[in-house]
Amino acid sequence: MTESSAPLWPAPTAPAPVDAAITLPGSKSVTNRALILAALASSPSLVGRPLIARDTRLMAGALRALGAEIDDDTHGWRVTPATFDGGGKVDCGLAGTVMRFVPPVAALAAGDVVFDGDAHARVRPMGAIINALRHLGVSIDDSSGDAGRLPFTVHGDGRVPGGEVTIDASASSQFVSGLMLAGARYDRGLTVQHVGKPIPSMPHIEMTVNMLRERGVVVDTASANTWRVEPGPVSGIDTTIEPDLSNAAPFLAAALVTAGEVRIPGWPAFTSQPGDALRELLAQMGATCVLGDVLAVSGTGAIHGIDADLHDVGELTPVLAALAALADSPSHLRGIAHLRGHETDRLAALATEINGLGGDVTETADGLVIRPRPLQGGVFHSYADHRMAQAGAVLGLAVRGVQVEDIATTSKTLPDFPGMWASMLGLEPVA
Ligand SMILES: O=C(O)C1=C[C@@H](OP(=O)(O)O)[C@@H](O)[C@H](O)C1
Numbered sequence: 001m002t003e004s005s006a007p008l009w010p011a012p013t014a015p016a017p018v019d020a021a022i023t024l025p026g027s028k029s030v031t032n033r034a035l036i037l038a039a040l041a042s043s044p045s046l047v048g049r050p051l052i053a054r055d056t057r058l059m060a061g062a063l064r065a066l067g068a069e070i071d072d073d074t075h076g077w078r079v080t081p082a083t084f085d086g087g088g089k090v091d092c093g094l095a096g097t098v099m100r101f102v103p104p105v106a107a108l109a110a111g112d113v114v115f116d117g118d119a120h121a122r123v124r125p126m127g128a129i130i131n132a133l134r135h136l137g138v139s140i141d142d143s144s145g146d147a148g149r150l151p152f153t154v155h156g157d158g159r160v161p162g163g164e165v166t167i168d169a170s171a172s173s174q175f176v177s178g179l180m181l182a183g184a185r186y187d188r189g190l191t192v193q194h195v196g197k198p199i200p201s202m203p204h205i206e207m208t209v210n211m212l213r214e215r216g217v218v219v220d221t222a223s224a225n226t227w228r229v230e231p232g233p234v235s236g237i238d239t240t241i242e243p244d245l246s247n248a249a250p251f252l253a254a255a256l257v258t259a260g261e262v263r264i265p266g267w268p269a270f271t272s273q274p275g276d277a278l279r280e281l282l283a284q285m286g287a288t289c290v291l292g293d294v295l296a297v298s299g300t301g302a303i304h305g306i307d308a309d310l311h312d313v314g315e316l317t318p319v320l321a322a323l324a325a326l327a328d329s330p331s332h333l334r335g336i337a338h339l340r341g342h343e344t345d346r347l348a349a350l351a352t353e354i355n356g357l358g359g360d361v362t363e364t365a366d367g368l369v370i371r372p373r374p375l376q377g378g379v380f381h382s383y384a385d386h387r388m389a390q391a392g393a394v395l396g397l398a399v400r401g402v403q404v405e406d407i408a409t410t411s412k413t414l415p416d417f418p419g420m421w422a423s424m425l426g427l428e429p430v431a
């Protein structure tokens, strides 16, 4: 990793066991689906208590480019559906949910919609969506960059024939979700069939199905690896977004690292968010997790290694890997080859950065083997990845002198991670 010019954030070591209640903003995944579905709906919607962070601002910007109105309301975002009456430009930033969910929607526009994003976004896999849309009758030009990647232009003509399409979604569940979210607005609806290695992050596909059904869309999931979305209207509805459970990970991890307690109000009793798996995973690592009106997670000071298949919950990996590096026994995190196509190659990045602090991490084809060793301070690079930066913060709780490069990258899904972290630790925020 070459030295970057991004500022270094001195990760605070924990002065005492944490004892904090953390109010988390809304889920990125639920907010961005709610925005997409509100833009496709037949009447206005209220997206209540949304996440307001880079990924969701980018989504709002994309949908405004397609003619949706998104206004601040005391309870959240009031969305008037998109008009689709012309083309526009969409900045995807580094948001997988924008780059995979918006092109199937933009195909309904009467005009050219140009997509691009951050440098790291230009290497994230997109081919399955581009090829599926072409098969469904949409014209897309991806000749200005690498084929099957950003940047590209969707040449919308106001309608999409739709029908049946087969894709390989083993690199990302977002390919299936993205096509399904728009499918009800296609003339013949949409049947998407997956053929290939198992799809990761299946709870996110369940989230898509649930949210479509909540809005009156008929979705058939009776056949394995096949989803049928019937053509029809999407109802506008008022909803309140659940807290972002994946963003609970670094805070709950702090309870284990410091032998303290962290409480998260509003933890849903039932949810399709993969972050709910933290209760089980952190318990395996030595925490006590009690879910009542709030989720309370407490640690004893002992952190145990785990052997875990994280295929369904891959976005939890960076923080779990940081905990594993501080554990009393080795860990094997498996089933996460697809993380190489996330914000960065997370397997390579985690191995490099933990080893850079004196750790012993090896990459396997589909995961990481982490053997805890005494760590020392140093620069922890974040690779423009919000969850890498969070992993560095977790290590810094226990290891003096960790400096996280570009902590501001956490604003992808949390507007003020450094402030929340300092407040959890009872410290003044570091500028
Ligand atoms: O649909 C979603 O909201 C997401 C799906 C997952 O993507 P992958 O299937 O690419 O892992 C997840 O990692 C990402 O953070 C959000």
Ligand SMILES: C=C(OP(=O)(O)O)C(=O)O
Pocket: 094, 095, 096, 097, 315, 342, 343, 387, 413
């Ligand atoms: C993989 C992630 O994000 P994205 O939605 O950009 O794919 C993530 O948040 O961990």
